[in-house]
Amino acid sequence: MTEVGERAPGGVLHDTFTVGLRLSASAGEVFRAFADPDVRRRWFKLPGSTMSDEHAFRVGGGASARSAFPNRHAPQERLKYESRYLDIAPDRRIVYVYEAHVDDVLRWTSLVTVELHPQADGTELSWTEQVAFVTPTGDGNDDLRHLRGGTRLRLNGLAAALKPTPTTSR
Template sequence: MTALPTTRDAGTPLVPDALDVRHDAFTVERRFDAAPATVFAAFADDATRRRWFRLPGARVDDRHEFRVGGGADATSAFTLPDAAPERLAYHSHYLDIVPDRRIVFSYTSTVDDVPRWASLVTVLFADDETGCLLTWTEQVAFLTRTGDGRDDFPHLRGGTTLRLNGLAAVLHPGH
């Protein structure tokens, strides 16, 4: 039997157990003072998307093809204090796009070539009284835990919140 690969995260080994997949889901809602078409365009336009949808660390490579069947690939190196740099990779695939209304995509996240999680994401763009209500729903399968895994879900949800903060900063500079 071949052992599964392991790596580290802030000095803590990842726990590789092929039968120990943790499933979870979360939804984040954000209101923007912009039309749904404007918020949707921030996902579709490459130059705008790069300003808010990025990996931590020094970006090494980035590709984005916004169409059903297309996707995005990004890699970066992230250095923690007193640790070797981590190699981060993000790979997504667009499954459904309804202009100005909905994006459905799947993605995987890897650290040092070890798959950490796979997700299915639905992003909805709805009119509301102030502009656009964005609803991000993510269903995740954690494939490799960090330590006991208790920080993996808060890490992912927090990262999504930070990413949407970046979207707000792009849509509303100076606010």
């Protein structure tokens, strides 16, 4: 039996991790940040200079995003993200799967469960990801650190997108 974070026979590296985030917004506002395309675009981004993004927030729907990522010491990378929603419980839970491709090569696929727990002063968000690196880089340890760090950055973006925008007076 393969332990979490170890490479299974055939070269696939598996891992499971959870990232928690305390938000001052209500569970409804956090859920809307996933569902509303305009709010989602403020925090869900692929790295790179150009990005196309399509999003259908419904069970069976999903997202498709593409970007070109300039690399200082190597050729530009083409990034592609494809997801499909499996379960959506308004203001409580979102479960989806996604694929990450680099230069048309499937690098990893994940099952993500986002849980929203209302608190008196906001929402506790729990993001659990079960990932299979099918084309890891080297031993895959850098891939794991990259995905965990990228998830934390994405959630920081979510927190920023939920903050009220200042209004200008005339």
